[in-house]
Each structure stands twice: as structure tokens, then as C-alpha cells.
Amino acid sequence: MPSGFSTDAIHAGYEPDSLYGPINTPIYASTTFAQDDLAVTRNGYEYTRVGNPTITALEKTVASLEGAEYAVAFSSGMAAVDAALRVLLKPGDHIVIGNDAYGGTYRLIQQVFTHWGVSNTVVDMTDVDAVAAAIGDNTKVIWVETPTNPLLAIADIQAIARIKGEATLVVDNTFASPYLQKPLGLGADVVVHSTTKYIGGHSDVVGGVVCARGAELEEELRFFFGWVGAIPSPFDTYLTARGLKTLAVRLERHCDNAEAVARFLEGKDHVARVYYPGLSTHPGHEVAKAQMRRFGAMVSVAFDTEDQAKTFCRSTKLFCLAESLGGVESLIEHPATMTHLAVEGSALAVPRELVRISVGIEDEADLLADLAQALEKL
Template sequence: MERGLNTRCLHLEETEGKTEHYGALSYPIYQTATYAHPGAGKSTGYDYSRLQNPTREHLEKTVASLEGGIDAFALSTGMAAITLLMEIFEPGDHMIAEADLYGGSIRFFDNVSKKNHYEFTYLNCSKDDIEGAIKGNTKAIYIETPTNPMMNVSDIAAISRIAKKHNLLLIVDNTFLSPYFQNPLKLGADIVIHSGTKFLGGHNDTLAGFIVTNSDEIKEKLRFLIKTTGAGLSPFDSWLILRGMKTLGIRMEKSQENAIRIANWLKEQHIVKKVYYPGLPEHPGYEIIKRQARGFGSMITFDVDTKEHAWKIIESVRMIKFAESLGGVETLITYPTTQTHADVPDEVRIQNGITPCTLRLSIGIEDIEDLLAELSYVFHLPE
């Protein structure tokens, strides 16, 4: 019987009953670059920390357990994870990608991957015809669900059936829901991506990225590539993510509880024109996310009536911070036009629904009364 998610955030079954590391409950930070060998042709199991490090290995096994994968790869940032993943493809390969991706992913695909002669077709994968975009050189479908920042929800299992029919890889960025709320591999995905900086770390104090897979072939390719390209996560940062993950479940539950209250509050404000939150029954992806996930998350995007109101809100917050990140214990507000999606061309940004009136909230674990009081103050300042 598989153990619960909160238990797996804390314990690896393979280490139970052992008294290694002097019984330390906090997994040790093996802050070493290299390892001494007992003799020629002999190894302790670790040779050089670019290849592997005990702290990073423990983290990778924990993340793989949470996602239901056979292996995970911890990288220095989320973008480092995407960079490494793209190395499994060849020049001339074509990918279908979600149009409403995180702006940094689009920037990478359009300025680095295309330079390396990869082709991309961007679609709204929650409603556009994916199968009609498949070509002879198509190798993968790359999605986020929910998307960043417009919260579009794609049916992972349905897209997986398309991918398998055409012998394509399905890659899912699972950052917004984390493995606590959603497990794409169990729905038919081949690869899962995370910015570990966000919910997995949860404290806005380190950067990290993850790739998780349930394919032996992909595992072997990535294990070779991570030691060859050298962007593996450092021992100390691995420890910070391990520490953060111990409270993943209770953070996700509290943040979601706050988010549902705030999403409904936003709907009642006269300057708010639309709220994008998949936990609202009127959201077009509500039934899909109920079917494929265990929760709705704590990310909310909303449109106000004017750019001036948007700017007034971000310049007036006090406890809520105007900052470019998400998934931490603190509530943050982001202005996608000049922050997360600043490098996305204006026409593409507008087509995806991101306007100068669009704001994004990452809801934290503060007391809901304090969050609502701050928002009420900010929204009702005199003109």
C-alpha cells in the first residue's frame, strides 16, 4: 500500500529502520566536491558531486516518490531543468507547446531552442486542435496546466492519448499544483517539470528545478546529460528544498483555503472584470481539474477595469508584496506585462489574454482576515 503524500514528504521507506548519518533527522548536507576512494577500481558510490551527491540524491528520490516517477533530476533552477530536458531532442525536431506558458519558457524556446533548429507550434492546448498540428517531425507536446498566468486547464489524460497514438512525448509543467495536488505521470505524461523554487521549496529562499520521468530510456539519457552539462543542484540548496518539502501538504492546503476565499471576494469587487481561478465552478476547466487533480491550487489571475487601477493596486500593497515569484508562504502580487511575460511579444501576450489590466496573485498562508483587510484597503483607496 502506497503511503500518503504528507508521509512521503518526510520519509523515504528505503531509509527507515537505519541509523545512518548518526541518526540525524535532518538529512545531512554533504558539502563536498569530491570523494576519496578505498582503492583502484573501488568506489563509495559517489565520485564527484557534479555526477551525484548524497543530499541531492535523497532529494531526487523524494521528489520521484511524490510524482510517482522512477527517477528525478534536481537542477539549479527551473529554467536549468528545461534547458537540460531540451538536450534529449535533435535539431529539426518539432514540438507543440502551450501558448500560455511562463514567459521564461517562451523566451527560452524562441531564443535558444529555435537557434538550435527546434521548431515550435504554440496552441491553446485546453481547446485548440492538437492533433491537427502534428507533423512528421513532431516529437513532443509541452503543456502547463493550469497555465501561467491565465489558468487554462488542459486534460492531461486526453492529451496523453493523442501523444501515445502518434508516438510523442508528453511533457507537463506541474509547478502550479505541485505533486501534492496533481501527478501528471499517473495520467499518462512521460516527463514532469517543476520550478522547485516555488511550492516545493515554499519559502522564497532558494532556486531549484526538477525533471521527473517514468521512462527508463529517458532516465538514462538525462542521467548522462546532467553529469555532462553540470547544472545539478548544490548540496545546500538540495537541503533547503528537502526542508521546505516537509511542510508541502499543510502549506498547499492553507494557501488553497485562502485562495478560494479571495477568488470569491474578488468576484464581488466593482473594478474587477474577470477572475481566473480553476476552483470557481464557472471556470471552463473546473470539471477537468476536479477529475485529474486533488485540489485547485493557490494561484489567481484577475483583470481590473483600467491599467491605472492595476498600477494603483501594486503600488499600494503593504503586507502583500509586489514581487516576481510564486509558491512561497508569503502572498505576492505580480504584473505579468512587465514581469513574468515582459519578453513575450505584445501581440502574443494580448492574444493569450494578458493585458495591462491583468494581475496575478500567489496566495500565501497568512490569516485570511489580514489578507482580505489588506485587499479591501487597496481596492477602496480614494481616486
């Protein structure tokens, strides 16, 4: 029978077994599994590097939430990105990537895949004509983030899907999560997540996942999963699955708070611009409204000067100065000197007066009071 998002987040991918009936997925902390005969596995498991019941349960849940045929879990978001790129690209191929993509993804493409013979073109993904112009005969992948990190630009997934030709459209859905956005239903071919962020949701476990349709791609990803061994541990996947159960309720509170933070910062002294898709002034507002359930929990703000941006980051008390995002606690950072330092001087360099805020689920009044006192220090 049909079920809703929160029901699937809790129940899809796992049913209590008939032996003891554990409500939660057991942590199968075993490197190897007994076989019923020579090369005859019991329920398909032989060695954790190529498969483990705890990992499988998480994969099935994420696949259900994304509307995918399957998901393959990896040890980190970057391991998932690398696996997706390795199975989709070969020497001589070309990839189109956004000019506001995650710095770690661009660094991997530029510093590893370029030496492997893969060329890339950086474009503004909000400009569909520019994306179309960048696609050549050897373009095999179009890599999209929406919302982007850290400028929160919005790419029209459906529009890009219509012009992608034979290229594979990959969407990094980390900032939105499957609760807020379902790229496969909008025409994407592959979805990638850093499950470290909203899916895990508690800043206590690192992981990644690739979701898609099509048996051939799944087989290649599974081979990569086992051959290279960038697998998550059963403990990590258990923690991720535990966090995933509350994704919907967490995101609702995250989004409520982010909207309040964006409205609060807009128009304040020394604030040059607030980047948040939920604001009607955001150039991607209408596209985001059409393809997202809500507008997310990330807010970026540009100050008049770099010094003001740095002072603001140093002055918050409840917003912790730290990298990463998507946890229940609010974080703040200066991308140019922290998460995006690696792309300094490149086409993906970020404004030095920019601050990125991951809005948590604390009480709204406390968050706004902290931002107010930090603004007073400027």
C-alpha cells in the same frame, strides 16, 4: 507497506544512517569522495558534479511523490526545462507549446531552440482538437502547463495523452505541485518542476527537477546533469527537502486562502474577471476538479483598465510586490511589466490589465482586509 503523501514527503528517499542516525538528511558539503580502490567508488559517489547523497535524497523523495521511477535535480527550474528539452529534441524536430505557457520557457524555445533548428507551434492547450491538428510527423514534444501561468487555464492531461501519438508529453507541474496533481498517472511521460516554488515553499532557494519513467531517458538526463553541470548545491537541496516535508499542510492552507481571495474579488467594482479554477464560472473547472486534488493557490484578476491593475499592485501592503510564487508569504505582480515582459508582442503576450496573485498562508481575514483597502484606491 503503503504510505500517504505526507508520510512519503517526510520519509521517502532517506533513512537515518547507522553511524550517527541523523533524522535530517546531512548536507554532504564535499566536492569529492574517497574511493575504495582505483575507480572503485564507495556507494557510487565520486564527485558532486555527477552525484551527491544530499541531492540523491531529494530526487528520491520527489520521484516518490510524483509516482515516477526517478527524478533528476537541477540548479533552477529553467535548467530543468532546458535539460528536458535538450534530451528530447534535436535539429529538425517540432514542439507544440501552449499559448499561455511560462514566458521563460517560450523565450528559451523561441530564442535558443529555434536557432538550433527546432520549430514550434503555439496552440490553445484547452482545445484538444487544436493540439491534435498541430501535431506533425516531426513533433517530438508536447509541452503542457496546467494550471497555466498567469491565466490559470486548465489543460486536460488525459485527453492530450490520448492524441499525442509518438510525441513525448511533458507537463510543467509547478503551479499544482505533486500534492495537487500527478500528471504521470494521467498519461504524461515527463514532469518538470521549478522547485523554487511550492516544493521549496519558503522563497529561500532556487531549484528544478525532471521526473519520468524509463532507463534510457534517465541515462540521458544523468549525462546532461554531469556533463553540463547545472547541478544544485547540497545546501540548496537540503533546503528544498526541508520545505518539501510540509508541502501537504502548506498547500491546504494556501488553497483555503486562495479560494477565499477568489470569491472576495469576484464581482467587485472595477474587477472585470477573476481567473481561478476553483470558481464554477471558470471554463476549466470541471477538468480541474477531475484531475486535481484542489484548485491551487494562484489567483489572477483582470481589472477594467491597465492603470487600475498597476494601482492595485502598488496599493497592497501585506501582499508584497514581487516576482515568483509558491512561498508562504503572499505576493502580487503585474505580469505584463514584470514576469512576462519578455513575451510582449508575441503569441504569448498577456493582458496588460491583468494582476497575478500568489496567495500565501497568512490569516485569511488579514489578506482580505489588505485587498479591500487596495480596491478602495482604484
